Amino acid sequence: MMTRTNNKQIKFHLVTIENLVPEDHFLRKLDSLVDFSFIYQETESCYCQNNGRPCIDPVILIKYLLIGFLFGIESERRIEQEIQVNMAYRWFLGFDMDDRVPDHSTISQNRRRRFNGTGLFRRLFERIIFQCMEKGLVDGRTVLTDSTHIKANASAKKNIKVIAQREANTYMQRLDFYEEQERCRLEKAGMIRPKRKSRALKEKLPAEKPINPTDPEAGMLKRPGKPAGPHYLSHQSVDIAHGIIVDVAVTPGNVNDSGPYLDRIEYMRKHLELPIKTAGADSAYGTSLICQALEDMGICLYTPGTTGGVNYKTEFTREDFKYQKETDCFICPAGKQLILRSLEREEFNICRVYRADCEDCKFCPMFSRCVSSSQKSRTVRVNIFEEAVRRCHAKKGTALHSYILEQRQIWCEGSFAAQKARHNLRKLYRRGLEAAETHCLLSAMALNLKRMVKCLE
Template identity: 70%
Template structure:
């Protein structure tokens, strides 16, 4: 027998929105765990206390954005449409059945104008993180770090090439300090000659750079296995206990992963109060300066085991030369000295240069085994951070090292995969590095809230 459904939607019902949302719904569990009242304290300075029209509740504004990132709705216009018909979204925002949903343009203008340049989203992210820490979801023993590319809202066809000033990064400034300290030590003891003024490196130099006129803050990314184009990099640090994201930093897509790392580690220690014992990152983060600084801070670094090493065009390798630590020189297989001649700055390292006397090499019967055709005498380059690298590398290949690398792969790469699939991290609608950072912080906040509910809700 065929059933014909009549129009039942014109009937009157006595019902409340509270009855329409299931008790076990994710947003109910989230609302029970997280106290969103901190948003009032963080945003109160941006509103006039006595004058002006009544504003949208700032908690509603932030929750409005969070719904988009919790459920992977990238468009603010689409978020408005979904809230209009979704009872759970209405309940989460505190809107009644007949109450108008805030217009998407109003939300957008508040975000772009009222909170611009104020780091409000970062403070909200850290407030959620603080609640995670109070609930015991952050153990602080092992922090895992990696970066992922986020596609910028910029046309690839409109890119132009310009001549721009080379910007000094935090990493390079740290290298400058270590280089000046080491040079002063060697010049004071007479090991090397004072550097001539004409050879002092220039503070700024011009470099060729590809930029997009639509989003000049984005960077051209050209990495093996990665898409070519204008991107941002989201550098994300995750606590290994429950996968809670503890820090997010955004850089242009052409920035090396190692450059912002030390600054973020110090930020997590000083500002967030994390007392980390060990950190793990991809091989791109294993620069010698990072090993040195983490060694000074008493933090153990775990990165993928180094492959390859120095390549030699001749038979004799550095291992064939004996170092005399007391007098600071090397002895070659023929018994001749390689003395310290200078201190040279490489792009990411600082090296002491040891060189044999030219006459000793030219008269040596083992010349072809030791010196390449392009050189006149044997040279050995010693990184000034070599001891720190050895200390950080002494556990490579151990069961603990393999376990930590496995956890980094699970939590970091797994988090990025989840965020790109479900939390809007695959690309940006807005432009500029500030907007990109807010976007990545909201994505990480949504992931933290989901993991909090999963663990405690």
């Protein structure tokens, strides 16, 4: 039988907000596990201590933003509307049922003006990590890293091309260090000639690159299988023990994954004091320099390895040339020596160049099978990090290698999937690199808080 309810009387009830929030609600569990009082200490420098009007409690400001990332509410205007009617949100913020909710513009202006350029959200993210460490949720011995793209708040149709100076980065500075070290060793041993000043590495000329005038700090993502246009990249490192995100670094979308990796490893070791012994990462992070640098740090790297191999233009490949360690030379199939001639810098590698004598190649019956048409003699290039790469790839196929890569898929890719589905990581609403980093830090913080509650409840 159909029932109709008309003119329903609104009764008076004597209730408190404590009665309206279930005992097993997530926010109750979170509030009992996490002490948010550290926010006062971290925001103290942002406020005047003896002058000005009374402000909104900074803990409320941060919790206000966290609610949006914990429950996937993308708009700050929408967060305000949800807090007005949601008793659990009010309870978490410390509001009574009749308290006025701060206007969304107040939250926005504090975030944009008061906290801008202070690094506050990075410090808050770290404080949550330290609390996870105190509760035994972070081991720090094995760290897994991956990156994901986040759509910038800009249209790909409005790109323009500008002339921009190539920026130096620490990855290239590390290459410079290893090159200088190897050059000094070879020159001191008399194996190569000293480098002439006229042949010094020239500063790279400015190049034309596309930017988006709406958000010029975003990078143009152009990768197979990825959406094109202005994006940012969020590089996240996850501790293998319970999936706690221990580091977040944000770069423009056109930055190579390997660029910030070594800096982030050092940051986690020195600043967070994580005793990293094992690292797992996608193949994009497994460059020869990273293999060498992590080996020097005492860290064992596991990556899927490279796909494909070197394409040779001749019949004879590198494997046809036998290396003699005693004389540091290669022997070609015809029995002639290829002697170390120079040290050359490539874009991402440094190579020792072994070259045969032109006279030996000129009258060799296998010349057409060995030397390409653009060369007069055969050359063999050896990456100075080759041994470190070989040792890194030798672990491929082992049980530990398979386990680390499986865990990377579970924790790294699983974290990105959860953040994009439920924690606002799919796209950005604000512009600029700092705003993008703040957004990614809050998303990672929200996921860490959820995992903390799940592990400790």
